[in-house]
Amino acid sequence: MTEKHRITVTVNGRAHRAEVEPRTLLVDFLRDELGLKGTHIGCEHGVCGTCTVLLDGRSIRSCITFAVQADQAQIRTVEGLASGPDLHPLQDEFWNKQGLQCGYCTPGMLMRACEILEQNPDPTPEQVREGIASNLCRCTGYQFITEAVVAAAGRMRDEQPWDPTRPTAATTVSEERP
Amino acid sequence: MTAVDRPSAPPVRIHAETRKWVGKSIRRVEDPKFLRGRGGYIADLVTPGTLHAAVLRSPHPHARIASIDTAAAVALAGVHAVITGAQAAELTGPLPDFGPDPANHPWRCLAVDKVRYVGEGVAVAVADSRYLAEDALGLIDVEYEPLPPVVDPEAALADGAPLVHETLGTNCAYERTFDFGEVDRDFAQADVIVKDRLRWHRSGGQPLETVGAIADYDHATGELTVHTNSLSFTSYLFMAAATLKIPANKLDVRQVPAGGSFGSKLFVTKPLVIAGMCSRAVGQPVVFLEDRVDNMSNCDHHGSDRVYEVELAMMRDGTMRGLKIDTIDDYGAYIQFGVGHHGNALAQVVGPYMIDSVRYRVRAVLTNKNQQGAYRGFGSEVNNWMLEQMVDKAARELDLDPVEIRRRNFIREFPHFIPSGNVYDSGDYDTVLDKALALSEYDHWRAEQAKARAEGRHIGIGLITAQERSVFSATEFWFWFDEPGAPVTSMPESVTLKVDATGGITATLYSCAFWGNSPETMVAQLVAEEFDCDPHDVAIVYQGCKNGLPATGPGGSRTTVMLAGAVEGATAKIKAKALRAAAHLLEADPDDLEWVDGGYQIKGVPEQRKSLADIAVMLHLFKHSFPDDMESGLEDSKVFDHPYTTMPSADRKDLGVFYPFMGHACHVPVVEVDTETGGVRILSYAAVHDCGTLVNPRSLAGHIVGGTAQGIGTAFYEEFVYDDDGQLLSSSYLDYLIPSAMEVPELAIGPG
Numbered sequence: 001m002t003e004k005h006r007i008t009v010t011v012n013g014r015a016h017r018a019e020v021e022p023r024t025l026l027v028d029f030l031r032d033e034l035g036l037k038g039t040h041i042g043c044e045h046g047v048c049g050t051c052t053v054l055l056d057g058r059s060i061r062s063c064i065t066f067a068v069q070a071d072q073a074q075i076r077t078v079e080g081l082a083s084g085p086d087l088h089p090l091q092d093e094f095w096n097k098q099g100l101q102c103g104y105c106t107p108g109m110l111m112r113a114c115e116i117l118e119q120n121p122d123p124t125p126e127q128v129r130e131g132i133a134s135n136l137c138r139c140t141g142y143q144f145i146t147e148a149v150v151a152a153a154g155r156m157r158d159e160q161p162w163d164p165t166r167p168t169a170a171t172t173v174s175e176e177r178p
Numbered sequence: 179m180t181a182v183d184r185p186s187a188p189p190v191r192i193h194a195e196t197r198k199w200v201g202k203s204i205r206r207v208e209d210p211k212f213l214r215g216r217g218g219y220i221a222d223l224v225t226p227g228t229l230h231a232a233v234l235r236s237p238h239p240h241a242r243i244a245s246i247d248t249a250a251a252v253a254l255a256g257v258h259a260v261i262t263g264a265q266a267a268e269l270t271g272p273l274p275d276f277g278p279d280p281a282n283h284p285w286r287c288l289a290v291d292k293v294r295y296v297g298e299g300v301a302v303a304v305a306d307s308r309y310l311a312e313d314a315l316g317l318i319d320v321e322y323e324p325l326p327p328v329v330d331p332e333a334a335l336a337d338g339a340p341l342v343h344e345t346l347g348t349n350c351a352y353e354r355t356f357d358f359g360e361v362d363r364d365f366a367q368a369d370v371i372v373k374d375r376l377r378w379h380r381s382g383g384q385p386l387e388t389v390g391a392i393a394d395y396d397h398a399t400g401e402l403t404v405h406t407n408s409l410s411f412t413s414y415l416f417m418a419a420a421t422l423k424i425p426a427n428k429l430d431v432r433q434v435p436a437g438g439s440f441g442s443k444l445f446v447t448k449p450l451v452i453a454g455m456c457s458r459a460v461g462q463p464v465v466f467l468e469d470r471v472d473n474m475s476n477c478d479h480h481g482s483d484r485v486y487e488v489e490l491a492m493m494r495d496g497t498m499r500g501l502k503i504d505t506i507d508d509y510g511a512y513i514q515f516g517v518g519h520h521g522n523a524l525a526q527v528v529g530p531y532m533i534d535s536v537r538y539r540v541r542a543v544l545t546n547k548n549q550q551g552a553y554r555g556f557g558s559e560v561n562n563w564m565l566e567q568m569v570d571k572a573a574r575e576l577d578l579d580p581v582e583i584r585r586r587n588f589i590r591e592f593p594h595f596i597p598s599g600n601v602y603d604s605g606d607y608d609t610v611l612d613k614a615l616a617l618s619e620y621d622h623w624r625a626e627q628a629k630a631r632a633e634g635r636h637i638g639i640g641l642i643t644a645q646e647r648s649v650f651s652a653t654e655f656w657f658w659f660d661e662p663g664a665p666v667t668s669m670p671e672s673v674t675l676k677v678d679a680t681g682g683i684t685a686t687l688y689s690c691a692f693w694g695n696s697p698e699t700m701v702a703q704l705v706a707e708e709f710d711c712d713p714h715d716v717a718i719v720y721q722g723c724k725n726g727l728p729a730t731g732p733g734g735s736r737t738t739v740m741l742a743g744a745v746e747g748a749t750a751k752i753k754a755k756a757l758r759a760a761a762h763l764l765e766a767d768p769d770d771l772e773w774v775d776g777g778y779q780i781k782g783v784p785e786q787r788k789s790l791a792d793i794a795v796m797l798h799l800f801k802h803s804f805p806d807d808m809e810s811g812l813e814d815s816k817v818f819d820h821p822y823t824t825m826p827s828a829d830r831k832d833l834g835v836f837y838p839f840m841g842h843a844c845h846v847p848v849v850e851v852d853t854e855t856g857g858v859r860i861l862s863y864a865a866v867h868d869c870g871t872l873v874n875p876r877s878l879a880g881h882i883v884g885g886t887a888q889g890i891g892t893a894f895y896e897e898f899v900y901d902d903d904g905q906l907l908s909s910s911y912l913d914y915l916i917p918s919a920m921e922v923p924e925l926a927i928g929p930g
Contacts, residue, residue: 023309037222038215040437042386043470047911050386078215091213095205098876101884102694103212104219104387104437125924133918136911138386138438139694141883142919144876 007071011036012080020067026060027051029067030077038078038107042136049135052108053077059115059134076114078107090114090152099148101139109135113149121157125150185824185835187593187601199706199713203876206699207714208435208692220390220407220434224465228392229258231456231466232311234301234318235476236293239327239546239904240340243292243320246301250317256306257314258460263288263300269455273447274417276655277513278352283343283544285512287421287451292325294342294511295546296906297475304456304464327546327904331485331508334543342511342544351513352542354658356524356830358597359535364500368491372572378560380483380508381896382474383553384916385694387437389446389477390467393453397461401428402454407436408446410690410731413668415723418447422454430724436693440888441552442479443693444733474909479551480898482519482560483508490568496578496586500535501528503564507557509542510549517542519550519557521654522734524598525837526558526645529565530607531587536597546904554888556734562644570641580641581620584611588643599824599832602645602840610844610868611643617928618846618864630850637861640847646867647837650734651823654836660828669820671740672727675705675748676813677756679798681791683709684717685745686815689731691720695881697732700873701741708749709790710776728817738873739839740818747816755812759797760788762804843867845886858894866928879927887922895921 004019011034018033030036030053039062042050046064053062054076081088090113093099100106109132116123116131123131128149129142137145211217248260261269266288273285288299303314328334328342334349342349365371391406402424409415409431416426431450436443453466468477484507491500507519520540527536555562573583588607595601615621620639627637652669656662674686685701692698702713721727730740753773760778761768764786771778779787796803797812824834848862865882872878895915899907908914 021309031221036215037219038217040219040387041221043911045470045910045912048386048916082214087210087213094213095209098203098206098209098880100209100212101696101880102385102387102436102438102692103209103217104385106212107215110213129919133920136386136916136918138384138440138888138916139884140880141885141887141922141925143883143922143924144880146919146924 385438
């Protein structure tokens with residue numbers, strides 16, 4: 001049996017220590033070890049973007065990233081977006097605009113949208129399209145996703161100032177796994 | 179004209195003029211869990227301790243399996259079983275197959291003596307994890323004896339071509355020619371015969387979630403429980419039980435949300451059978467989840483792959499007279515749904531045009547490729563494309579404007595029976611066209627086109643006016659045969675509505691769960707319309723096939739119509755009981771009561787009323803307040819059968835009515851082609867659809883954009899490419915190109 005490696009990964013504000021095989025993919029670690037099933041597996045070769053998470057603030061494909069590569073990193077996944085009963089403005093606008101149909105690409109799309117808005121809080125629809133071109137959606141044709149991201153950007157700028165780096169109540173607890 | 183008597187017109191529904199919920203673009207009731215990453219897809223349901231199955235796929239398109247050595251794989255720590263195709267053939271029967279003559283092209287969950295396409299499974303390994311299962315696959319030694327592959331469908335028909343199935347004696351799995359109307363007369367009288375050879379290449383649904391199944395066989399009870407994202411044709415799952423060699427009442431297939439389908443999760447039984455077989459063999463729960471290569475090469479749901487020779491008989495004034503279609507369809511190595519795809523085509527074979535006669539010849543050819551299944555339109559969309567190509571060519575040859583040639587031929591009186599026998603219930607194609615021309619700024623773009631041409635740029639303006647059939651009948655799968663083996667006619671859908679003691683309503687659905695359409699939102703809106711409640715307060719649950727009511731699931735554009743019929747029927751039963759109860763409680767004659775705003779009240783006396791909650795609590799808890807024959811509770815079901823099917827004539831000159839509701843659409847794309855690079859840029863895209871009554875218009879708009887994106891993919895980017903040696907060249911998303919947000923334009927969407 002291959003030797004396991006000890007890693008510490010902080011996911012949505014919670015630190016997790018674990019021992020993993022070097023070949024364990026980050027997406028499998030998140031889903032199977034941490035039980036965070038919101039990050040989905042689509043193509044398994046880094047094209048579709050369904051498995052997108054933010055690693056130290058930048059979107060990555062967790063299906064072609066090893067868990068050991070995330071050692072000491074800060075990971076954000078879809079589970080970190082909502083705060084209790086309150087949806088994140090992006091989630092709320094995806095709901096309002098019907099920016100999803102089957103919902104399978106949605107977590108990856110939301111995390112990529114987070115990154116886009118962190119880099120540019122006031123994108124044009126064209127900029128949103130170019131930004132989300134990293135992620136495939138087979139259902140919607142992207143039109144309502146684009147509308148949702150633009151609408152959420154407006155809310156996040158004007159109505160609900162939201163600091164993505166500020167831990168929310170749901171993510172401040174530090175939990176270490178044995 | 180045909181010799182048969184036309185049936186009566188399809189049923190016309192009178193809808194309430196004012197509606198509270200139907201027609202409102204409410205937020206979908208399904209979405210919160212998906213937005214939070216709590217969708218509960220099949221992969222999310224895998225629990226610790228579940229074993230994982232992985233399938234070894236053939237690298238050869240056509241080869242005899244000389245031997246399989248699994249010893250090293252079985253010896254690997256963490257591996258529980260390795261089952262070869264030959265062993266699987268002892269554990270399971272052939273897979274459910276609606277194709278012609280299945281005994282002569284048997285289809286199994288794993289290949290037995292030879293492989294027939296790249297990607298066909300030859301063995302399955304079951305291990306503690308997917309990683310270990312794939313390690314085991316690497317240790318299986320298969321000795322193949324390669325055979326010459328047959329790849330081109332026309333070459334497959336030639337004498338001496340290698341045979342995909344030797345027992346069949348030919349690669350032509352099915353051939354038939356139908357004549358509807360006076361074809362020879364119409365062609366003899368025509369001024370011009372427009373001819374073309376057309377090729378529609380192979381693409382597919384490719385949902386971002388693959389197919390998977392979690393099976394748990396209980397040796398104590400002999401029961402097999404399977405969760406899968408492909409529960410459809412619920413009433414036909416007894417066939418899967420037969421494959422698994424268990425009694426139908428010991429199989430429970432439970433539906434879970436699917437991450438997209440577009441047809442490709444329609445009645446997928448192979449993963450279900452593989453997982454079920456493995457679980458029974460090892461006595462533990464087993465999950466089989468396709469990976470992407472499994473899905474692309476072995477999903478059994480590639481789309482249509484047709485060669486057409488078409489002739490359109492025209493008069494010089496632009497009038498269409500007759501249509502001759504001769505198509506070869508490359509089905510791949512098996513033909514699970516027969517030529518039902520061409521039944522879909524025949525439902526709307528003449529498009530929106532007055533064409534008096536049709537000759538339709540189909541040859542279904544077997545080749546060394548993954549087999550066809552369902553993809554958005556199930557073959558009808560290919561007929562639309564073919565016909566619109568012919569209409570445009572006719573316009574060019576007759577020097578007619580593409581708008582004008584369509585207007586000259588539109589059907590304008592309804593109901594209209596087309597030559598194949600199917601009916602168009604209603605429509606207003608001129609209005610749809612007018613709206614599309616306005617929405618697309620058609621005249622503006624014609625001017626821009628002329629201006630650009632003068633500058634040496636090439637702008638093209640597309641125009642299609644096309645049909646979209648709705649609510650398939652089972653007849654389309656067997657009217658191909660003069661003596662069909664199983665001329666079934668049932669494709670029902672069921673709903674149970676329960677009003678609890680507080681007046682809360684739960685709807686139970688019996689077929690496929692959510693797969694990107696929104697059955698829960700739709701049913702919730704319909705229930706809300708009937709009972710004057712908030713759709714977001716309606717609970718929706720699913721019942722699996724065991725002990726469930728008859729159901730079929732999505733497919734053939736039927737879900738909304740069929741579930742609406744079931745909801746309406748169940749509502750009527752519940753309201754009848756509630757009315758009787760209310761009349762008893764109010765000491766009034768039922769005829770003096772009316773349903774107003776969520777309850778029954780005495781006409782003209784609104785203070786004398788019982789809300790649904792008032793009635794429900796009494797019916798649930800106060801049995802002795804009612805007459806003896808009144809049972810406790812407030813729950814009822816409706817099995818809604820197909821609303822309008824008529825039988826084909828014995829001579830098959832008329833196929834009867836098998837798709838009784840006909841939608842219509844007009845799309846106008848404007849593109850610019852760089853003639854040096856071949857690059858295409860979409861400058862504008864307008865779409866107008868007439869679907870009849872809409873439940874959630876924004877959901878429809880979303881499906882129009884998404885469907886158009888897939889059409890753009892098929893036209894420009896997506897293809898399952900098999901080379902001359904039968905290798906699948908596009909078996910990843912690096913080669914099978916799904917349009918991104920940069921390839922799909924902003925659509926202008928209009929109402930019909």
